[in-house]
Amino acid sequence: MPSLQTTVEGNTKLVVPIDSLTSEIPPRNPAFFNPNARVSRDFSIIAYKSYVKNLNEKSMADAFAGVGARAIRTAVEIKELDQVYINDANPIAIDMARESSKLNNIEKKCTFSVNDVCKFLIEHSSKGSRLGMIDLDPFGTPAPYIDCVLRAIKDEGLLSITATDTPVLCGIYPDVCTRRYYGRSMNVEYGNEIGLRLLLGLISMVASRLELGIKPLFVHSIRNYLRVYVRVNVGSRYAESMPSKLGYIHHCFSCSSRTYTNQTDHHKICDICNKPMRFAGPLWIEKIFDPDFIDEMLYSINDCNVDKKCYKILSLAREETNMPPTYFSIDKISERMKATPPTMSTMIDRLQSSGFSATRTSLRFTGFKTNAKYNEILDLFRTLVA
DSSP states (O other): OOOEEEEEETTEEEEEEHHHHHOSSOOOSSOOOOGGGHHHHHHHHHHHHHHGGGOSSOEEEETTOTTTHHHHHHHHHOTTOSEEEEEESOHHHHHHHHHHHHHTTOGGGEEEEEOOHHHHHHTTOSTTTOEEEEEEOOSSOOGGGHHHHHHHEEEEEEEEEEEOOHHHHTTSSHHHHHHHHSSBOOOSTTHHHHHHHHHHHHHHHHHHHTTEEEEEEEEEEETTEEEEEEEEEESHHHHHHSGGGEEEEEEOTTTOOEEEESSOOTTOBOTTTOOBOEEEEEEEOSOSOOHHHHHHHHHHGGGSOOOTHHHHHHHHHHHTTTOOSOOEEHHHHHHHHTSOOOOHHHHHHHHHHTTOOEEEETTEEEEEEESSOHHHHHHHHHHHHO
16 A cells, blocks of 8 residues: 555545645556645535435446545535445555545445446446436546446436546647547637537537437636536437537637627638638537526535635626626736726626626636627727726
């Protein structure tokens, strides 16, 4: 057994490799634990606590559990859950997860397995064995596992899926993105939102093929983590609605204008500067936040021992639930205009007083969403810095 140490996260004691707490980049051997992903795991606890009451069978599975940090925390901190399945291909990691379960007196609630992720999920893909909530948090892309995880989730179950191949999803490697996610990415200031929408697009396309539908409830972007939470519904009527929720985002790299549509038009011309626009997609162009679920999360957070950043991000997400795709960065606008940026509240107040909808965004703390066009934003910006 490698050198281990016990650490505390939330209300849970975790047995982890000591090197993972001291190294700048946590090593993958002998087992992986990333302390910097604490906030991401915090959101899982809030989301699962908010959703568990919707489940008839109160089960959760972590298919890429590592040392079990997320799964053990879920077993400890979500009292309503009856069963937590903890799987990883690394037997050393599962041994650590077992030790953590003993430390927290939850062994009876946990089922451990050492298996390839798709083999584990296939074991839960038949009627009577499917799971209420499944977490999929791989190294890099989740694309190879989407089919397996959708087959293993119960009707009206909750999927939480992480992607960390952000250079692919956020526009550095658009051709690789097309291959992995069936949609083209784009390197723009709101690239993380495009990445999240591409991930949702992939999930919806695979779901539709399997006679399923999805509804995004919450997404977040922290460090190199892009993470989505979606409800899955079984039935052809849900599957049939999926294509209508996909589309394209077009961006003008000459004037920074952008638009979105569910129509294919790869030769779109900017209506502001008449220059050719580039596109990202197909991707999810419908809402990515469900206001009722975020209200539940904001209510549940009071019973969770989580980082204070969670409340801020959830509050911002609640503001933007009805806003259109893509956000604007006040820093980027200031750079373009060669001016000192006004405060975010001043910019939003000016947009709202001019008749536009405008809110901050949870996806970038210097970003805001609005239904104003880019040239209209620049005109209002000029009045603030004149």
